[in-house]
Amino acid sequence: MEYTNLGRTGLSVSRLVLGTMNFGPQTSEEDSHAIMDRAHEHGINFFDSANVYGREKGKGATEQIIGRWFARGDGRRERTVLATKVYGAMGDWPNEGRLSALNIRRACDESLRRLQTDHIDVYQMHHVDRATPWEEIWEAMSVLRQQGKILYVGSSNFAGWHIAAAQEAARSRHLVGLVSEQSLYNLLSRWVELEVLPAARHYGLGVIPWSPLHGGLLGGVLRKQREGGTSRSTAGWEGRELARHRDTLEQYEKVAADLGADPAVLALAWLLHQDGVTGPIIGPRTPDQFDTALRAVETTLDADTLTRLDDLFPPPAPNGAKPAPEAYAW
Template identity: 50%
Template sequence: MDYTRLGSAGARVSRIALGTMNMGPVIGEEESFAILDAAREHGVNFLDTADVYGGRPWGDEPGQTESLVGRWITDRGVRDDVVLATKAHGTMGPGVNDRGLSSLHIRAAVEASLRRLQTDRIDLFQMHHIDRTVPVDEVLDAFTRLRDQGKVVYLGSSNFAGWNIAQYREIAAATGRSPIVTEQSVYSLANRTVELEVVPAAAAYGMGLLPWSPLAGGELGGVLRKTDTSRSDPSRLGERRAQIERYEAFADERGIDPAVLGIAWLLHQPVVTAPIVGPRRLEHLMSAISAVDVELSEDDLSALDRIWPGPGGQAPEAYAW
């Protein structure tokens, strides 16, 4: 396993992050523990979860995934061996303050996550989505207070626009508050919209990008050769089928599994710290881990750009002179 800095922070994390969204509502505790064990054995030290995982649409109990991860960490005695990331923003109860990024909810969310995860600190606490109804000063005040209390080490964002990243970084720098060190966004060969503004903003501030859905919901995972699940039903691909056919043929020519190739491409993007993979089976995890050893040439990267063209660079050059 290779390691890198956690964005603009000093901590070092594995180039693959283990996402836990499926743990609990989709796969049971025994299989989840086996995946967590295998990840640790292969050097994955970066775990990503969220307070809402386990609730709808995954199941019916928000927080159950954090609780499962907490049981594994405690049972294995590995708290100091992992960099633990979670998130807050989504609805966690019926109350009007049981959601969003108000100082009230952030403080309650952190305390609840600490209990479920059975730990005294969260290494990377991420805003799961932008909340435009709450002043940035209030959000940063809440996180800075939690940092000073030792309950949160680093702050990250998720699903932020480029200008939101700049807004949070600049206000934090001007006021001495905790800066965001990572941004977690949807990013893959098949979905490159973030290259317009999010990628340039993260790069400018030295932040790390944590791509979620790195295989575009399975479309980059060899979907045309899979018939075992409805998620891999080729009939749902529509106009993208021709691109996927070219992509899978390219992978075959180079003797690389399509799922491995999709992760490897992300690892070749300079702003990417670690793609977040959410395996449902152990073999999915091992496939992602193997991508760390794949070297893609400039010709390979150019060929993939032709199959999956991005937006044409960053804004505004992508759409103006």
């Protein structure tokens, strides 16, 4: 496994991040524990979760699965850089969601209880809260840090403007501020290259892409259909995206075949070649999917391959010639 610093911090994290959103709803607790053990065996030390994960199993169920894994001991917690999130509503009563000081405090304590740990390494805001001032948010996060309940603060789904506003508010209080941003980023969705990536690089945030396979579409969905395999990317939003991008995906899977690479590995490897990316979140539902994702770290893409991928999935620069964030200007 390769490691890098998380943004400008001294924290060393693996270049693949184990996402846990499927633990519980899609993956049994037994298999979830096996995948986490396998992650440690292969050197993955960065795990990502959220207080709302669990879906039909109930909000908080995923953190509980992780907590019971930590409780098995043998250095599991000590070897893990643990990230979880706050924002989503955990109930119907006022102040059970978003980023008020009250909810940040309560949500952190509840996550610690479910995770069976005394601290969270990277506490991430799952979404920007347009109704809560940064002064309140940073004061609440500072209290948690002083209490030893969190070490670092990260963001998720922030625009470039939100990152700048958060960092300048933190700077005025002489705080470290954000150390990471978790964004939707993959070959089919490159919008973060316009503003988010430049802002993250400027402020020294590590970028953690979520949905690196765009809901499975970049994982060889057309090949699986031809082979009669099952795929969850055939209905709803995934089905519409598949119909919209079918021609491009056919060419993409041909590029992967020419390289002798699994399409999923190619998509992950491409992200690992992007400036500012700490590591994409892999969300395996099975041990086999986990083993496939591991190969991305060992995959090097040459300049010709990167150009072919750029031709297939053009960067979102309206004028083409100028780099972001000035790409839109004349």
